[in-house]
Structure formats: structure tokens, C-alpha cells
Amino acid sequence: MLPNRKQLxxxxxxxxxxxxxxxxxxxxxxxxxxxxxxxxxxxxxMSELEEMGxxxxxxxxxxxxxxxxAYRLYVDHLMDQYRMASLELESMRKEMENKMRDMDSLLLAxxxxxxxxxxxxxxxxxxKNLGEDVRKIELxxxxxxxxxxxxxxxxxxxxxxxxxxxxxxxxxxxxxxxTGFINMAIAEGRLDRLNTVIAQSFGExxxxxxxAQEVLGFINESRCERFNVExxxxxASKLLQNREYHDVRKAGELLDHMADPGSVRELVQNALPxxxxxxxxxxxxxxxxxxxxxxxxTYSFDQNSRGIIGxxxxxxxxxxxxxxxxxxxxxxxxxxxxxxxxxxGERNEP
Amino acid sequence: MLPNRKQLxxxxxxxxxxxxxxxxxxxxxxxxxxxxxxxxxxxxxMSELEEMGxxxxxxxxxxxxxxxxAYRLYVDHLMDQYRMASLELESMRKEMENKMRDMDSLLLAxxxxxxxxxxxxxxxxxxKNLGEDVRKIELxxxxxxxxxxxxxxxxxxxxxxxxxxxxxxxxxxxxxxxTGFINMAIAEGRLDRLNTVIAQSFGExxxxxxxAQEVLGFINESRCERFNVExxxxxASKLLQNREYHDVRKAGELLDHMADPGSVRELVQNALPxxxxxxxxxxxxxxxxxxxxxxxxTYSFDQNSRGIIGxxxxxxxxxxxxxxxxxxxxxxxxxxxxxxxxxxGERNEP
DNA sequence: CTTAGCACTCACAAGTTGAGAGTGCTAACC
DNA sequence: GGTTAGCACTCTCAACTTGTGAGTGCTAAG
Numbered sequence: 138m139l140p141n142r143k144q145l146x147x148x149x150x151x152x153x154x155x156x157x158x159x160x161x162x163x164x165x166x167x168x169x170x171x172x173x174x175x176x177x178x179x180x181x182x183m184s185e186l187e188e189m190g191x192x193x194x195x196x197x198x199x200x201x202x203x204x205x206x207a208y209r210l211y212v213d214h215l216m217d218q219y220r221m222a223s224l225e226l227e228s229m230r231k232e233m234e235n236k237m238r239d240m241d242s243l244l245l246a247x248x249x250x251x252x253x254x255x256x257x258x259x260x261x262x263x264x265k266n267l268g269e270d271v272r273k274i275e276l277x278x279x280x281x282x283x284x285x286x287x288x289x290x291x292x293x294x295x296x297x298x299x300x301x302x303x304x305x306x307x308x309x310x311x312x313x314x315x316t317g318f319i320n321m322a323i324a325e326g327r328l329d330r331l332n333t334v335i336a337q338s339f340g341e342x343x344x345x346x347x348x349a350q351e352v353l354g355f356i357n358e359s360r361c362e363r364f365n366v367e368x369x370x371x372x373a374s375k376l377l378q379n380r381e382y383h384d385v386r387k388a389g390e391l392l393d394h395m396a397d398p399g400s401v402r403e404l405v406q407n408a409l410p411x412x413x414x415x416x417x418x419x420x421x422x423x424x425x426x427x428x429x430x431x432x433x434x435t436y437s438f439d440q441n442s443r444g445i446i447g448x449x450x451x452x453x454x455x456x457x458x459x460x461x462x463x464x465x466x467x468x469x470x471x472x473x474x475x476x477x478x479x480x481x482g483e484r485n486e487p
Numbered sequence: 488m489l490p491n492r493k494q495l496x497x498x499x500x501x502x503x504x505x506x507x508x509x510x511x512x513x514x515x516x517x518x519x520x521x522x523x524x525x526x527x528x529x530x531x532x533m534s535e536l537e538e539m540g541x542x543x544x545x546x547x548x549x550x551x552x553x554x555x556x557a558y559r560l561y562v563d564h565l566m567d568q569y570r571m572a573s574l575e576l577e578s579m580r581k582e583m584e585n586k587m588r589d590m591d592s593l594l595l596a597x598x599x600x601x602x603x604x605x606x607x608x609x610x611x612x613x614x615k616n617l618g619e620d621v622r623k624i625e626l627x628x629x630x631x632x633x634x635x636x637x638x639x640x641x642x643x644x645x646x647x648x649x650x651x652x653x654x655x656x657x658x659x660x661x662x663x664x665x666t667g668f669i670n671m672a673i674a675e676g677r678l679d680r681l682n683t684v685i686a687q688s689f690g691e692x693x694x695x696x697x698x699a700q701e702v703l704g705f706i707n708e709s710r711c712e713r714f715n716v717e718x719x720x721x722x723a724s725k726l727l728q729n730r731e732y733h734d735v736r737k738a739g740e741l742l743d744h745m746a747d748p749g750s751v752r753e754l755v756q757n758a759l760p761x762x763x764x765x766x767x768x769x770x771x772x773x774x775x776x777x778x779x780x781x782x783x784x785t786y787s788f789d790q791n792s793r794g795i796i797g798x799x800x801x802x803x804x805x806x807x808x809x810x811x812x813x814x815x816x817x818x819x820x821x822x823x824x825x826x827x828x829x830x831x832g833e834r835n836e837p
Numbered sequence: 838c839t840t841a842g843c844a845c846t847c848a849c850a851a852g853t854t855g856a857g858a859g860t861g862c863t864a865a866c867c
Numbered sequence: 868g869g870t871t872a873g874c875a876c877t878c879t880c881a882a883c884t885t886g887t888g889a890g891t892g893c894t895a896a897g
Contacts, residue, residue, distance in 0.1 A: 155803050158730050175871050198859045198877050205768040212765050212806050219811035236596035246586035373723040374742035377735050380508050385733045392724035415562050418555040453505050456562050461569035525840050547846050548890045
């Protein structure tokens with residue numbers, strides 16, 4: 138067993154190296170001990186630790202670096218237990234629960250396949266409209282002439298209101314009925330279709346339908362968009378294979394950008410929907426992509442869920458191939474989607 | 488509009504640069520035209536193309552490189568259409584269909600959260616026993632004394648057979664019944680529980696139960712294990728942030744290894760189940776990890792699905808922190824899993 | 838319009854140098 | 868004995884220097 142002071146010194150060296158990544162010299166440790174030690178003393182200890190195979194020098198006169206044996210010793214005996222803050226734990230749990238709910242495995246699968254297929258880094262972004270924004274409405278008749286006070290409770294806490302003036306009066310129990318209708322529709326998440334349902338049931342121009350129209354319009358305006366965004370970046374390491382990105386700083390910068398939903402969203406503004414979009418170098422607003430091209434296409438899975446999928450590569454990429462592959466892929470994805478909607482595919486094999 | 492020869496030269500330059508990544512000099516193109524041209528001619532053309540802003544030199548005497556404008560021109564007008572081989576298309580479709588079926592979003596979510604949490608590259612590997620291996624059985628009585636010929640159809644095509652000898656004879660309609668039972672169980676994927684069901688229904692030692700036992704044993708032996716493996720590598724770019732991996736070749740090598748299920752599987756051999764395993768540098772068999780540490784833990788979701796999840800980082804990593812985070816994460820995952828099984832969590836908010 | 842030839846430019850790799858960090862050793866000190 | 872100060876020594880790293888080769892632009896002739 139190591140004497141106490143050696144242990145302490147080793148531990149200090151390891152931790153210093155862990156956090157700084159710089160080889161540790163005898164002077165670096167000067168301030169780190171209760172009892173002040175001179176650098177020479179530390180040097181002596183260090184050289185003994187080196188003899189024991191716990192420290193290593195990269196060259197004769199460099200600081201020392203822990204050996205693998207030292208790490209092992211550290212892990213098994215020396216290191217303190219790290220205590221996670223309860224805040225940290227809590228955020229971890231939240232994150233996990235959200236992720237599990239929101240993960241979009243179709244798009245993930247897509248981005249994996251695209252990356253593998255094109256041999257480039259692929260990016261997929263899905264934007265899902267959660268649509269759970271409107272919670273409840275309340276309609277309050279103000280007089281018999283057709284003035285209404287409408288309240289919309291949105292997004293958990295906030296409230297919007299408006300006075301609605303009807304051209305022809307509507308009986309107050311109709312108003313109650315409408316309130317009920319709408320709240321039920323909200324609860325069941327079929328608010329979008331209510332409009333047409335009412336128009337069909339009561340006639341396009343019936344006072345009731347007009348009122349409903351009015352109220353639904355108001356609700357629509359009040360909607361605060363609640364989006365859920367997921368981003369998949371696959372095959373990041375493929376980028377490194379291009380000589381343009383042999384500079385790690387550049388590669389890291391680009392990858393970080395492509396891993397950030399906000400940045401990607403900006404990149405795909407003004408995309409032609411359904412076409413293969415090609416953005417060459419500085420055609421991408423973002424300076425991080427000034428030497429990269431982004432070939433992508435938009436894709437919408439259903440009303441509430443849109444996405445983009447594409448690849449990033451150096452401007453010197455094989456555009457023809459990438460374009461063809463992406464196009465083929467999207468058309469294939471459409472087929473799959475189609476089959477799924479019709480409920481054909483996706484059973485176990487017969 | 489560009490004269491024909493200029494177009495051709497530009498196109499050739501772009502395509503040469505796309506595939507070689509080397510600035511293109513006038514001599515490089517010598518062999519590329521039907522009508523032989525001297526390098527001087529090409530030089531003249533190139534210098535005109537440069538004046539038009541389509542080519543660029545990195546320095547006075549280097550080859551030329553297409554400008555972004557040139558790429559745009561190329562994409563819009565010059566490039567040939569790339570035609571995908573039908574083989575390529577087919578493999579794409581297959582890949583996609585498999586991926587969609589096999590994606591394990593829990594583990595993906597987990598690996599994302601872990602990467603974000605620890606700020607390191609995370610790796611998750613899931614091994615799922617598909618268990619759909621046995622397709623059908625057939626039992627054929629050979630004589631009245633209790634000899635049976637059993638056929639098991641496994642894994643789509645292959646067949647195994649065995650002669651089973653019963654200690655006491657079983658009536659032949661019982662045998663038909665058993666065949667029916669088992670095939671039903673196979674079809675419904677509850678073969679595992681059939682054993683106990685029969686024992687309970689017919690008595691532990693009844694001839695029928697004994698026969699069933701025998702046949703089920705045979706089936707079990709015949710099982711060819713069909714595994715499905717999925718691997719998730721998240722936060723690959725985080726590795727680049729460590730100075731140890733500022734060398735792109737090294738980083739790429741490591742990432743490629745960690746992205747390969749086979750390699751990862753080898754790494755986690757002899758893992759202590761349920762513990763946090765720490766493999767420091769060369770403790771990992773694989774030389775690609777000789778300067779990296781792999782901290783991981785095993786995790787089993789249910790009978791048929793096992794996985795590992797962990798992080799890779801340079802040997803100089805904060806082991807204490809990583810260990811604590813991973814431990815906390817796994818215990819949290821267990822909770823979630825638990826809740827899920829009991830059917831508690833995962834509703835919409837109230 | 839095309840080509841051959843030549844002078845010129847510049848990046849890159851190899852070699853050189855000096856400063857700085859860190860060591861090991863020795864001798865003195867407690 | 869353990870600890871410290873001091874000094875010579877080693878080695879890396881960055882800055883600078885140099886020579887070579889690739890590739891150009893220009894000119895003059897075909």
C-alpha cells in the first residue's frame with residue numbers, strides 16, 4: 138500500500154491532469170497541499186511514483202502524466218465519490234421522460250439510412266405541432282343583441298379574451314351548447330375538424346355556424362404554437378473523412394451547428410417544399426457552413442408533423458449522386474408512409 | 488451562356504476536384520478531352536474561367552479550384568443525372584424497413600440523454616432476441632408403443648428432426664392436440680409459457696405433460712438464436728473537444744470503432760452485469776481504445792432484450808463524475824421501466 | 838486560335854535556432 | 868533521515884530560413 142503522502146500527491150496529479158489535460162510539473166502542485174512542500178520534494182516523490190510505474194513522462198523534460206495503472210488505482214481506491222445534485226437528477230429524469238415521448242423513430246431511421254447510403258453526415262429535423270395549446274374556452278353572453286365575451290385559456294396559464302359581435306342574435310342555450318362542443322373537441326384533440334362538422338350539421342350560413350366560425354377563428358389566432366423539435370445527426374464521423382475537415386476545430390464547429398435545432402431551422406428557411414434543395418457554401422446564411430454544402434428536402438408526415446432530411450458535406454461533394462440518392466430515398470419514404478396509412482405493410486411476415 | 492468548350496472544361500475541373508480533392512492544374516486535364524488540347528490552351532481557358540469568377544486559386548501558383556458560383560452552375564446546368572442502380576434502390580428499401588422495425592427508441596433516448604448529461608460521446612448497444620425462430624412443428628406417431636417422429640421447422644427454411652421415445656404411450660389424438668397447442672403458441676408468440684400452462688392443466692407428471700416437456704425441450708434445443716442488434720452513438724462531436732482527439736485520424740478511428748456493433752460487443756465481453764464497468768486504456772482489448780476509457784453498464788429491458796450503455800472518453804476523464812452519472816441514470820431508467828410495466832406513468836398531463 | 842518555352846511565384850517540407858519548462862543531482866540544512 | 872535550494876542538462880515547441888517543385892502568365896512562333 139502506498140504511503141499517505143504519495144497517495145495524496147498521485148491523486149492531486151491525476152485530478153490536475155483530468156481537468157487541465159496538461160502534463161503536471163512539480164511546480165504546478167505547489168499550492169495543493171495543506172503542509173507546504175517545496176517543488177524539489179514533490180519532484181522526489183514524483184520520480185519515485187514514476188519508478189513504480191504510476192507516472193509517465195512523454196519526454197525527458199516534460200511534466201508527468203498518470204499511467205493507465207495509476208488511473209486504475211485512482212478508480213479503485215483514490216477517487217472521491219461524486220455526488221449528483223438533486224437538481225441534476227431531476228433535470229435528467231425530465232429530459233428522459235420528454236425524450237421518450239417525443240422521439241420520432243421514423244425520422245431517426247431515415248437519417249441513419251441516408252447517412253449510411255450517401256456516406257455523408259446526415260441531418261434530420263422533425264418539427265411536430267403538439268397542438269395541445271388551447272385548454273378551454275368560455276363564452277359569456279353580454280346582452281340579448283348578440284354581443285359575446287369570449288375567453289380562451291391557452292398554454293397552461295395565459296388567457297386571451299375578445300368581444301365578439303354577432304350579426305344576428307343566437308339563443309343563449311345555443312351558446313352554451315357551442316361552448317360544450319368546443320371544449321369537448323379540445324379535450325379530444327379534434328378541434329381542427331370541428332369547423333367543417335358544424336358547417337355540415339347546421340348549414341354553412343346558419344347563425345350557429347357563423348358564430349362557431351367566429352369563435353374558432355378567435356381560438357386559432359390565440360393559439361400559441363407549441364412545437365416539439367427533434368434533431369438527428371447521424372454519421373458525424375463521416376465528415377472527418379473529408380480532407381476539408383481534417384481541421385478539428387472546423388469540423389467540430391460545423392457538427393455543433395448541425396446538432397443545434399435552432400441553427401438547422403434557420404438553414405432550411407425558404408426551402409422549396411418537396412424538392413431537393415441544394416445550398417452551396419455561403420448560400421447558407423450561417424458562416425459555419427461557408428465551406429460546406431447542405432443538400433436536403435422537406436418531408437411532411439402528416440398535418441402536424443413536418444421535417445427535413447438531408448446531408449452536409451464539403452462544397453466539393455458529389456452533388457449529382459447526393460441529389461439522386463436523396464430523391465430516391467424520399468420517394469421510397471413516401472411509399473412506406475402510404476402503405477402504412479392504408480394499413481398494409483408492417484405486419485409480421487405471413 | 489458559356490461556349491461549349493469552356494463548359495466542358497469547367498465540368499471536367501469540377502468533377503476532378505470532387506473526386507480527388509486536389510486543386511486542378513492545367514496538366515491534370517490533359518487526357519480528358521476527345522480533341523487533344525495542350526496544357527497551354529487549357530491554361531488560357533482556365534484563366535478566362537477565373538476571370539469570370541468560376542475558378543479560384545488558393546495562391547498564385549497552385550492549381551485551380553471551383554468557386555461556389557461554379558458549383559451552383561454545375562448543379563443547375565452542367566451535371567449529369569446520377570442514376571441509381573436498382574440494386575442500390577432495393578437495398579435502401581430493405582434497410583429502411585428493417586430499421587423501422589428494429590429501432591429501439593428507449594435506448595436511443597437513453598444514449599442521447601447520457602451524452603448530453605455527461606458531455607461525452609455515448610454508446611448504447613441493444614441486443615434483442617427476436618425469438619421468432621421456430622415456425623412450426625409436426626409430430627408423427629410411428630407405432631403404438633410411444634415412438635414419435637418430431638419435426639421442427641426453424642428459421643424460415645431449415646428443418647430439424649428427432650425421434651422421441653415415450654415411457655408410456657399417449658393416444659394419437661392427444662398427440663394431434665399437442666401439435667395444435669404448440670403451433671398455436673408459436674403463432675401467438677407465447678411458447679415460453681406453454682410449458683407451465685400444460686403442467687398446470689394436466690398435472691405435472693401426466694403422460695401428456697411429460698410428452699409436452701419432451702417436445703418443448705427439443706424445440707428449445709433447435710432454436711437458432713436470431714438476434715437483432717442496434718447501436719446508438721450520440722454526441723460524437725464531443726470527442727473532438729478533447730485535445731487527445733484533436734488528431735482527426737485518431738478520432739475517426741475511435742468513432743468508427745464505436746459505431747460498429749461487432750467491435751462494441753467485443754469490448755463489453757465479461758462485463759459485470761448491473762455494475763458500472765470501467766475499462767481504462769489498454770484494458771480494452773481493442774487497440775483503437777488504447778488511449779480511451781470506456782465506462783459502461785449493462786441493462787436488461789426484459790427477457791429478450793439486453794443492452795449496454797456507456798460513454799467513451801480519453802483516459803483522462805472524470806471517472807468519479809462519469810460513474811456517478813451513469814449509476815444515477817441507470818437507476819432512473821429502472822424506475823421508468825418499472826412504472827411502465829405497472830402501467831402507471833406515461834399518460835398525458837392531467 | 839493554338840502551342841512551346843521560359844521566367845516567376847508561392848506553398849510546403851526539411852533543417853536551424855533560441856527560449857522556456859521541467860527534470861535530476863548534489864550539497865547544505867533541520 | 869527527510870527537506871530544500873541551486874544549477875546544469877534535456878527536450879519540445881515555435882519562429883525563422885532555405886530549396887524544391889508544381890503551376891502559372893506571358894511572349895513569340897506556328
